[in-house]
Amino acid sequence: MTEQKQRRAVDNPPVGINDAVHSPDGAAVRLTGIHKSFGKVQAVRGVDLQISPGEVVAFLGPNGAGKSTTIDVLLGLIRPDSGTASLFGTSPLQAVQAGRVGAMLQGGGLLPEVAVGELISMFAALHRSPMPVAEAMDRAGITDIAKQRTSKLSGGQAQRVRYALALVPDPDLLVLDEPTVAMDVEVRRSFWASMRDFTGSGRTVLFATHYLDEADAFADRVVVLADGTIIADGTGAQIKASVAGRTISAVIPGARPDDLSRLQGVVAVEQEAGRMLLRCNDSDAALRALLQTAPATHDIEITAGNLEDAFLELTAANRQESHR
């Protein structure tokens, strides 16, 4: 079983010959037209996603964007209302039972009343070719708390135990749902270092986060999810460029915000104390267009946008559009 698992260097092309053998359609993850509602709430509204083996992908989006639901669908934990999910060309259930998938679930519970070491051993006993328990614990940095009861762990410790559980299958695909929640800065750093080390051997990783900097720093590719649909998909740099543009601030005599928002490169317009704030995804183009249409513009300032604010803005813009 172990020899059948894929191990490739990260810098190899995403789809190799070997992959074709082990995943007939060449994709580690393939979601097609996923829809899922809970009662009246449409959590996921048509997600299509393909991840190639070896990719490290961040799932970025605010709370309630549908990240966890999408992850539950791709792990086979919930059935979508429509659409299909496949992992390595098989059903999620088959991939899970073959030990190709490890996952850290959001708020995933730990069995109460047992020691951490026992919990990991127990979990490993339910896999066909698990990673040695000691190795999983070492990689997750929980060797020193092996004797501690699961009910007595801090939030960060519990997260690391969940990470160890995700490593236990020695998976080809690692799915992490908001892995760094409840971790302090120090722990967060060592977590990502450990994750990097693990994925260096060519495994596929999908992690959900609502931190743009985390997505940018650790993923090859960032998929932005808002209101249950994918609104952007690209490298961290591309997402930053489209999400987090610059702001032009200027006094523009006689200009109406509506007209300004139609200028090339402008995403949104605000008025503030006699000045116009033009949020741009291409500030160069926007400035050229602005000076052409309103030559009287003066007191121009251009500032780099705050990533988080811009990101929130983008998702908010998407929301407005979808309600139109």
Added chain:
Amino acid sequence: MSTLTSRAPGTVGMTARYALMSTRNVYRNVRFLVLTVALPLLLFLLYVNLYKGEDTGNGISVVAYLMVSMASFGCIGAAINTGARIAVERQTGWNRQLRLTALPARGYLVAKAVVSMLVTLPALVLVFIAGATVGDVSLSAAGWLTTGLAVWLGLIPFAVLGLVIGFAGTVDTVQPISMITYLGLSILGGLWFPVEQFPAFLQDVAKVTPSYWLADLGRSVLVGDGVPITAVLVLAAWTVVLGLVGIMAYRRSGTKI
């Protein structure tokens, strides 16, 4: 693809392993075990004091009759309460994590039923020991073994019932649900008071309960009358019906809360 075809062997072994690990966890919870065993055992000892030496007139001593009743009572409680603990595993999300293992769903369900069956043993064994020692119930070794086995196997529908409650209930509701089911079935099935003392309509109700037939099965084997077919059929029917309800509850519990 050979990874997938080679997954059939090992499922049984994995199920057994999971059942044993879970049983060990329950057995470690001493408070739970004591609570399961204490009430039936104390009640039985009280009855021994009251009725020792008396005869029911049906070829069985009052103490032997009550021994089967109290063993059944204790075992039903252990089976139902153990299954109901699944609701806690579901609430914490541990259940979801388990779905990400090679243990298939049916293996999980079978293992949980096995755990419930194994957790009934202390109540069964202790009440029988009390019967043999304090209660002066005398049976041959084979008699003890077959009676114990009859009661134990008759608990299968109750183990399944525990699973149903564990999957249908939530952490807040399982306690009252399992308590009402446990006491309701025990009283209605005539484990506390003989069914013959019930009003006529309740006697009819009693004869539909699995608990009535569990005790009937145990007593029949104890006095050497063999295995009563009616009891076996009723208990089997309960197992099938509860099993179907259980599968439905399990499927429903898979969709998020």
